[in-house]
Amino acid sequence: MADTALALPKRRVGKRSRFGENNLVGYLFISPWLVAFFLFAFIPMVASLGLAFTDYHILRGWNYIGLDNFHRMFYDDPRYWRSVQATVKYVLFAVPLRLVFALAVAMLLNTKRRGVALYRAAYYAPSVVGGSIAVAVMWREIFGREGLANFILNQFGEPSVWWLGNPDYAIWTLILLAAWQFGSPMLIFLAGLKQIPEQLYESASIDGANGFQKFFRITLPLLTPVIFFNLIMQLIAGFMTFTQAFVITNGSGRPLDTTLFYALYLYKRGFETYEMGYASAMAWVMLAVIAILTAIVFRTSSQWVYYEAQEGV
Amino acid sequence: MKNKKRLLFTLLVLVTLIFPSASVFSQDDKIELRIAWWGSQTRHDQTIAVIELYESMNPNVDIVYEFSNWDDHWTKLATQAAGGDLPDIIQHDYQRIQEWVGNDLLLPLDPFIESGVIDTTNIADASLAGGRVNGVLYGFNLGNNSETFIADVDAFQQAGIELPPADWTWQDFEEIALKLHEELGIYAIGGNLHLSEHWKGTYISCCNAYAYNAEGTGLGYTEDQDHFFVEYLEMILRLTEAGAIPTIEETLARTGTSVEDSYIVTQQAVMEYGWSNMLVAVWAAAGEERNFVELTVPSFADGYPRNYIKPSMFWSISKDSPNAEEAAKFINFFINSVEANEIMLAERGVPVSSAVREALQPRLGPAQQAMFEFLGVVEGYNSPIRPPDPPAHADINNNLYGPQVIEPILYGLMTPEEGVQLLRQEAEILLEQ
């Protein structure tokens, strides 16, 4: 059989000429997701979209009000813009920091040295505490008057600061928290690094390549699908950050709304004042923004992402 | 092969899950009540003990309980309300009950009092007043509370200052605070002087009015009364400047800290503002050897008493509860049973039944005693309780008062006059809706 296979040109063998079959197979494979989507996700999503055009109050019910929510958001709500500001600032710093740390440490830990398993666990540890009450207390302690952060500040001759109460510094505690919890993208980078065949590095070494060249010519290009993934995921997650902000600022976004993340403000509108219609409107605006950003990253991906299996989306 | 095994395993486990591990014994003769409350570990343990006591005395009743912390409680309730799935008995709060009543989610309780299911012979009408919306009782008071400055007696002694009387004023307070700070080098009070309770309290005390008008459609004080709150804020600024109270930075950085970490417990402040039932937790955290007393909150000179008796929390019954009468019976037990209250020992506030209060006397620890004493003092010096806050209060408090008025003022970005004016402007808009 192999002989006859070799006689055929490679390209044609790859495609099925009968479209129907592929469709069935395709849908069969994604059917679990499709079913779950229509059962559990479709209605809530559509419902929330509809509610965005109403004045839905959880305890009362709703009335159609057209674009009023959006009008109020953009023109009448100073807190809205502050929440946008806080979120954008956060994403601008937290996402790159996280990705850089994640990649750097993944490379560091991509080794067969002894004890590497423990190190990996240690670097992953911060992510595990997530947004629990424990992390809130820890963070308040570290950034408290007598905490580690001020200790370091003092070493540089700067006076102690109430980090969490200071309008200029409060958001940095959250950015640092995000950077500290880089375990997830790190693991993904690690898995991606593991997928790069050893021989490539070996051949390169034989050809006389040094560390830098290996990184930029082998590692980085082959890692681009994973970088792409992490970038998109971290962007989405960054914009939707809620738990950490909620737990550390005690749900308030203080001081002066500098830590009022978008998702936090959305939650407050939805569950503190029960204005779920307004919150839904906010949610869909955010979805639109994230979707556009993601689409942009996707579009540009053909320029810089290299897939072994040459198939676009 | 691996995945086929996985698939099989999954199916197997799913099958075993067909029987959910929830408490679903379909015993048709048992009445099932669902009850939800918020609190901390102590309250959970105590309440469950009371429930078990009730069940042992009423074997035909099965009470299924849910509890969470404050935030989660409301998130969950809202969701359940939207889903039409509320518990029978709900722990409710003075701040929120107006809104729930307005949306027809709670059952009036007067019929149960009239029919005698809930026995109110030992309960003063004033204690029930706080649970009435438009005259109808929707929430049953679980314990009386009042605003207080918890004071460290030993610290006062050390500074050589006498404990102030019930009718002390903000001028007295400022003097004492400065002196305490001078003598002891710590804060006179732990912070929290910026909360909206003080805004409301200002107008109770200066002008026998309130922040909101009776209908909840506008502010309850006039523009030429604005200056009272301005004066209050200016006092805070002066005291902060003098170092007698923590800066707003410090206070905000420490929001959400627990009782155990509060300044009065760690002896970095002489007083602490809170609700009177907080004393139990404070004393427990601080240790037996300390000495505390509860003081009234200062009033405005030539004004009215600042303190009012407020229900700490309520039991309400949801409108569509299928077992309303049984729920009412439980409430009656909770309020009137001496045995039940001996378990709880006034953790939710001073019991409203005088019979219960008497019966508890011998069992009271120093904290509870101080609390009972304090409520006694307040009974002699108080202003009447105002109607529950209008629904817009949540919006005003969370989105206007805090971040747009108080914080800018205390961070020095706005003068108190500007702030109070902004508050008036924006609050009126929100209240009109």
Added chain:
Amino acid sequence: MANITNQPTPSWLDRETARPTISWYQHKTVRALMYHGFVLLTTLVMIYPILWLFGSSLKGPDEIWTNQAALIPNDIKFENYVNGWKGFGGISFTTFYKNSFIYAGLGTLLTVSASAVVAYGFARVKFVGRRFWFGLMLTTLMLPIQVQIIPQYIIFNKLDWINTFYPLLLPRLGGQAFFIFMIVQFIRGIPNELDEAAMIDGCSKGGIFFRIILPQLKPAIITAALFSFYWTWEDFLTPLLYLNSPDLYTISLALRTFSAPSGSTDWGAIFAMSGLSLVPVFLIFIFFQRYLVQGIATTGLKG
């Protein structure tokens, strides 16, 4: 030593010069020391807060807030663990652990299995509407859960699934967008040649999935499983809304109900239990480490 390559012998391997002339920083042991030293130091910085958590979990109530900065308490109190374990309302952490394991363990199993299957469909099978469904799947990630909670609750209420584990587990039979996307990306990193060879041999798409792709997806699957486990372990919102009886609570939920600002809280117990709740995730992490380590030795392409 015979010269097996045709390259000139590097000077440092030259037999005449007996000693290899490499710089000190290239020496194996030194490099090892440098590596471990650096990594250890940064590790300590990373886990300092967690060390603090465990340290505080051993402090008595008098020290927790007054001696905050110290990592090692003056007076070690192991009873925090005992007290914490008791939980509340007569429900101990044994129950909470059990519930958390059911939720996280089963949830992970379902999520990862389903996600892998779905991912293959998206990544390797061309079908009409593929792009559309993929895009739709991604957008489900972008809608904040807070605005979906209420409609979802109503759905589950109508199905009468409240106070059971069903709402927590059954939706996972469809996989989760995050993992589907992640595995898609990994599959794209696997060259097509093997697929094509298998197809020539008459293998169906399904066969390709099970025999060719899946084995190569090991790192991705392990990673996905780790994530899924820990995220599910941490999740409190779904348990909060759908589990009413405290004896169904997971650890994440239990820890939240422990404390209230105005009541007495046993912080030592909370820290102890929080610390303990990290342990299972760690153990699973360390245990599955080695599967992450095995990369793709060969791509089977060597001809």
